[in-house]
Amino acid sequence: MKAPISWLRDYVDINVQVKTYANAMTLSGSKVEGIEDPGELLDKVVVGKILSMEPHPDADKLKIARVDVGNEVLQVVTGAPNVKAGDYIPLALPGAHLPGSDIKVSKIRGVESFGMMCSINELNLTSDYLPDAPEYGVYIFKGEPEVGKDVKEVLGLGPVVDFEITSNRPDCFSMIGLARESAVTLGTRFKKPDIYVKEEGKGKASDYVSVSIENGELCCRYAARVVTDVKIEPSPVWMQRRLAAAGMRPINNIVDITNYVMLEMGQPMHAFDLKCVQGGKIIVRTARENEVITTLDGQDRKLDPSMLVIADERRPVGIAGVMGGENSEVYAETKMLLLESANFNGTSIRLTSKKLGIRSEASNRFEKGLDAENVIPAINRAAQLIEMLGAGKVVPGIVDCNLYVSKPVKMTLNPGNINRLLGTDINESWMLDLFEKLEFIVDRASMMLTVPSFRPDVQCEADLAEEIARFYDYNNIEATLLSGKASTLGKQTYSQKMEDFIQQQMLASGLYEIYTYSFTSPKVFDKLRLSPDDDLRDAIIISNPLGEDFSIMRTTTIPDMLRVIETNYKRKVKDGGFFEISYVYIPVRGSLLPEEKKTLTIGLYGNTDFYYLKGIVEQLFSQMNIYDVDFFPEKDLNYFHPGKTARISLNDKIIGHMGAIHPEVAENFDCPTDTYIAVLDVVSIIERADMIRQYKPLPKYPAVERDIAILVKEDVPARDIDAVLKKNGGDILEEIRIFDVYKGEQVPEGMKSMAYTLTFRAYDRTLVDDDVNKIMEKILQGLKNAFDATLRG
Numbered sequence: 001m002k003a004p005i006s007w008l009r010d011y012v013d014i015n016v017q018v019k020t021y022a023n024a025m026t027l028s029g030s031k032v033e034g035i036e037d038p039g040e041l042l043d044k045v046v047v048g049k050i051l052s053m054e055p056h057p058d059a060d061k062l063k064i065a066r067v068d069v070g071n072e073v074l075q076v077v078t079g080a081p082n083v084k085a086g087d088y089i090p091l092a093l094p095g096a097h098l099p100g101s102d103i104k105v106s107k108i109r110g111v112e113s114f115g116m117m118c119s120i121n122e123l124n125l126t127s128d129y130l131p132d133a134p135e136y137g138v139y140i141f142k143g144e145p146e147v148g149k150d151v152k153e154v155l156g157l158g159p160v161v162d163f164e165i166t167s168n169r170p171d172c173f174s175m176i177g178l179a180r181e182s183a184v185t186l187g188t189r190f191k192k193p194d195i196y197v198k199e200e201g202k203g204k205a206s207d208y209v210s211v212s213i214e215n216g217e218l219c220c221r222y223a224a225r226v227v228t229d230v231k232i233e234p235s236p237v238w239m240q241r242r243l244a245a246a247g248m249r250p251i252n253n254i255v256d257i258t259n260y261v262m263l264e265m266g267q268p269m270h271a272f273d274l275k276c277v278q279g280g281k282i283i284v285r286t287a288r289e290n291e292v293i294t295t296l297d298g299q300d301r302k303l304d305p306s307m308l309v310i311a312d313e314r315r316p317v318g319i320a321g322v323m324g325g326e327n328s329e330v331y332a333e334t335k336m337l338l339l340e341s342a343n344f345n346g347t348s349i350r351l352t353s354k355k356l357g358i359r360s361e362a363s364n365r366f367e368k369g370l371d372a373e374n375v376i377p378a379i380n381r382a383a384q385l386i387e388m389l390g391a392g393k394v395v396p397g398i399v400d401c402n403l404y405v406s407k408p409v410k411m412t413l414n415p416g417n418i419n420r421l422l423g424t425d426i427n428e429s430w431m432l433d434l435f436e437k438l439e440f441i442v443d444r445a446s447m448m449l450t451v452p453s454f455r456p457d458v459q460c461e462a463d464l465a466e467e468i469a470r471f472y473d474y475n476n477i478e479a480t481l482l483s484g485k486a487s488t489l490g491k492q493t494y495s496q497k498m499e500d501f502i503q504q505q506m507l508a509s510g511l512y513e514i515y516t517y518s519f520t521s522p523k524v525f526d527k528l529r530l531s532p533d534d535d536l537r538d539a540i541i542i543s544n545p546l547g548e549d550f551s552i553m554r555t556t557t558i559p560d561m562l563r564v565i566e567t568n569y570k571r572k573v574k575d576g577g578f579f580e581i582s583y584v585y586i587p588v589r590g591s592l593l594p595e596e597k598k599t600l601t602i603g604l605y606g607n608t609d610f611y612y613l614k615g616i617v618e619q620l621f622s623q624m625n626i627y628d629v630d631f632f633p634e635k636d637l638n639y640f641h642p643g644k645t646a647r648i649s650l651n652d653k654i655i656g657h658m659g660a661i662h663p664e665v666a667e668n669f670d671c672p673t674d675t676y677i678a679v680l681d682v683v684s685i686i687e688r689a690d691m692i693r694q695y696k697p698l699p700k701y702p703a704v705e706r707d708i709a710i711l712v713k714e715d716v717p718a719r720d721i722d723a724v725l726k727k728n729g730g731d732i733l734e735e736i737r738i739f740d741v742y743k744g745e746q747v748p749e750g751m752k753s754m755a756y757t758l759t760f761r762a763y764d765r766t767l768v769d770d771d772v773n774k775i776m777e778k779i780l781q782g783l784k785n786a787f788d789a790t791l792r793g
Contacts, residue, residue: 001163002036003178004245006156007264011179013188018159021186028185029470030172031164038125038245039157041099045118046070047145047154048091050083058109067091067115070148077113082137089138090118090151099124123151129244130155132237142237156241170368171454174266184437184471193264197383201228201395208274209338211401214285218308218345219320220404221372222284223379226274227337227392230254232330236389248361253391254330254337257382259361267341267370267378268362270310272317274336276328279313282338284320284401291316294326295358307352308344321349321366322358337392341379343372343404354544371454372404409451409459418465423480426472434471435464498624498686499581502600505623506579509616511602514580516560519550524559527668529638540585540594553585553594558639558677561603562661562669568605569672575606581682598682602658605675610644613658613676617648624689626650630719639665640677648680650688656680701766703734706776709755709792714743716787721754728782730775732767735759753792 005014005021014021022032048067056062056077065076065083069091076091083089093115096103103116116122117138120130133139145154152158163178171177176192183190208226213219234240235256243250248259258269274280287303293316294300301319303309308320317328321344330337349366353359376398383394413435415428428447436442441450451458458464469477492500503513525537536555545551554560557580568576579602585594604613614631621629630649634657635642645659658678666673712721718738725736740755747753758779760772783789 001165001173001178002160002245002247003163003175004158004160004242006158007175007242007246008161008179008182011176011192012183012186012190014182015186015188018161021182022161024185025161025163025182027470027473027475028181030169030178030181030185031166033162033164035159035161037157037159038129039152039155040159041097041124042152042157044093044096044103045090045098045123045151046093047141047147047149047151048074048076048089048115048117049147050085050087050089052085053083056109056111058111062109064111065117067117068147069093069115070146074114075112076115076117077108077111078117078138080117080119080138082134083117083140088141088143088145088147090123090141092116092118092122098122123155125155125157126244128249129241131234131240131244131250156238156245158245160245167368168457170365170370170456171266173365173368174262175264177266177454180439184434190437193381195377195380195384197380197394198387199383199394199396200387201226201393203395205395205397205399208336208395209277209280209282209399211282211399212284213401213403214283215308216403218286218348219284220343220345220402221375222282222340222342222401223375224282224341224399225339225379225383225397226395227339227383227386228335228395230335230337230392231390232332232334233391239389252330253389254334254386257385257389257391258339260385261378261382262361262365265374265378265381266365267374268321268365269378269382270318270324270340270362271330272324272328272338272340273330273334274338275334277312277317277338278315281313282340283311283313284342285309285311287316293317293319295319295323296326296329297323298326301356301358304355306348307355308348310340319352319356319358320344322353322356322363323360339379339382341375341382343370343375346370369456371456373406373453376400406453408453411449411451411461411464413447413449413464414461417461418468421462421465422469422472422477424469424472424477426468430472431468434468438467495683495686498689498691499598499682501624501691502620502682502685503579503581505620506600506602506616509577509619511577511579511616514561514564514578516557516564516580516582517550518554518583518585519545520552520554520559521549522552523548528556528559528665529662529668531638534638538587540587555584555586557582557584557599557601557679558661559669561601561677562665562671562675565603565605565672565675566670570670575608576604577608578603600656600678600680600682600685602678602680603675604677605672608674608676610658610660610676613678614646617658617678617680620685624685625691625693626685626688628688633717634659638662648678650684653684655684699761699763701762701764703759703761704767704772706758706760706772707755708758708776708780709740709753710783710789711747711751711753711792712783712787712789714750714752716752718754721783721787721789724782724786725756725758725779728775728779729758729760730778732760732762732771732775733758734761747792755792 022035026032046069048069051066051068054064056064062077062079065078067074067076092098092103094103094105105114120133120139127133165172180190205226209224211222211224232252235253239256240250246263250256254271258271262268286305287307287309291303292300309316310318310320318324344366346367346369349363353363386392387394415431432442435449439452530536539555540553542551564578581600583596584599587594631646634645634647639662641660641662647654648656656679661675663673666675737757742753
């Protein structure tokens with residue numbers, strides 16, 4: 001909400017600097033997003049009157065002007081084609097600082113020039129703010145402004161404060177609402193505009209139009225006034241400039257008045273050409289199925305019965321609270337007006353606006369929920385301005401179809417409770433004075449407060465405390481510690497503790513934790529090389545997405561991890577490791593809600609390999625006392641490299657996959673080819689974890705180590721060899737450690753050499769060679785039987 005300071009000063013005395021005002025308003029709850037001052041950079045630019053124009057002796061397109069600036073007459077050389085003697089123009093004097101240039105005395109083709117005539121571009125203004133400005137050439141003032149006066153004063157240039165208004169404060173979407181807040185914040189007087197309508201038109205409003213509401217749930221009040229003898233012309237300059245400063249484009253006097261009242265009082269309004277309202281009837285109803293209306297922007301809008309329309313006896317003439325219809329638009333020949341001021345259901349307006357793809361200043365305000373009691377003051381204010389500007393004659397009376405039932409909120413003020421809640425010692429009288437300034441009805445005897453109808457956000461005692469706190473100034477409230485007892489002691493569940501444990505293990509492995517969105521794009525499935533019938537393509541579709549890139553719920557976390565790797569890789573981070581504990585969303589047949597599966601995703605790139613990733617996974621399992629984990633080669637996942645991928649099995653249940661990303665997928669995501677990812681099911685890991693530590697006494701007897709190197713076929717997995725070693729090693733085989741894998745000249749083709757260190761130990765005696773030899777013979781025989789293995793010589 002843009003609020004020009006000059007406009008706010010009509011209703012409140014702002015007696016401080018703009019920055020001080022902005023800080024004070026932010027602290028009192030009306031957050032200021034920024035301050036714009038279109039005249040801030042203009043210095044030493046004044047109104048000049050051109051006394052004469054002479055040709056330049058040495059340039060056909062230049063002229064020499066004598067310009068009166070009040071205290072002297074200056075010679076100025078100009079090439080502007082649109083100025084003549086008698087014009088009043090903005091003149092930048094020597095020493096002036098304009099946006100992008102400094103003005104000084106200079107010679108132009110041999111003739112001295114003591115300034116520069118300015119266009120709106122040189123003044124850093126736009127045609128929205130000065131709609132009468134020429135597209136090319138110097139700006140010429142209308143009328144006869146005071147010569148020598150600063151153009152900032154003449155043009156009404158001044159600071160504009162941009163407020164960020166929360167949706168629970170619809171009253172502050174208006175100059176009057178902001179002025180009320182400003183007056184209480186600054187401790188100055190608040191003054192509303194005096195509204196008085198002369199009503200010089202003939203007859204009564206009810207003679208021209210009737211109003212009926214068919215759907216009272218979507219419209220609780222609709223008021224109409226009639227204006228005759230309408231004159232459509234540009235609105236006065238002061239109004240145009242105020243509207244432009246507040247971010248609205250001036251159009252004509254009638255439209256500008258309705259917009260002015262909306263900005264001033266927070267009540268959207270609309271003007272219909274009464275001649276186009278057939279039968280003189282306004283009917284507030286829902287649209288018929290497939291009914292079509294052409295709106296003011298020239299677009300045909302297909303309506304449905306959920307949408308509220310303003311109709312005459314034959315057709316819709318406007319979409320309630322959103323946009324008027326082209327069939328009843330005010331145009332240059334309009335002579336009779338119907339002014340509309342109504343209160344519509346905010347939710348209905350929001351849904352209609354979204355369905356039709358129309359966002360307007362009016363719909364933006366109606367969505368917040370407006371005050372039905374503001375309908376009549378607003379339409380009277382518009383009628384007053386129409387008469388004031390000579391735009392028409394207002395017919396006596398208002399046709400007010402009012403279904404609104406006032407239910408004022410009343411609360412008893414308890415200063416003791418308020419002070420205990422805030423930790424303050426504010427006296428009762430100060431509180432009561434504050435609420436009177438905020439236009440609450442205060443009964444000092446009973447301490448009863450009646451909340452004004454424009455404050456729907458005040459519903460309970462905590463809201464009263466907030467009002468007191470924000471105007472007492474939060475800086476004046478001393479910080480205190482929380483007091484009281486909790487009725488229950490909060491603690492983590494077992495699953496939460498285990499998730500924290502997994503997180504700590506990942507951090508201990510040197511990985512960085514990331515957080516990514518659960519929304520994604522269906523395009524990622526093609527980038528992952530998924531087949532058309534892959535189950536991962538069956539995703540939950542979001543009904544109202546932010547865009548295609550966030551239109552489905554993800555079924556895999558791999559694309560998100562790859563995006564993080566891509567971002568870091570493009571920023572010249574040579575290598576990195578990341579992890580995320582998050583959800584994937586799997587559709588459930590017959591249910592609206594998906595299954596939410598918690599997933600651990602690990603991503604590595606750069607100076608790393610498959611075994612480094614495997615080591616991180618194995619370390620996690622080891623720390624959680626999970627030892628019955630198996631890794632099997634996996635070649636059927638299109639997004640993983642077929643020769644560098646494993647599926648991870650726990651008790652014969654697949655709980656995840658890990659490996660190198662397929663080169664094509666890496667290229668699709670702009671990732672390096674040495675990118676490795678592991679995806680694990682967190683719930684399965686937690687279910688199998690055993691966090692009870694079992695300790696063994698230190699061994700009393702020495703260990704015996706034996707090294708063996710065996711030849712086996714190169715497709716024999718190491719895990720199968722380990723299984724045979726454990727099976728035949730018995731209780732005294734304490735540790736198996738592989739220290740070499742070799743394929744080369746001394747090894748037959750199709751074979752590989754695997755060398756192990758086997759550690760034997762008995763806990764009740766010292767082993768002798770005979771004990772170990774027997775076990776070694778058993779082991780070698782087991783290897784021969786299982787793999788046709790032979791000892792390497």
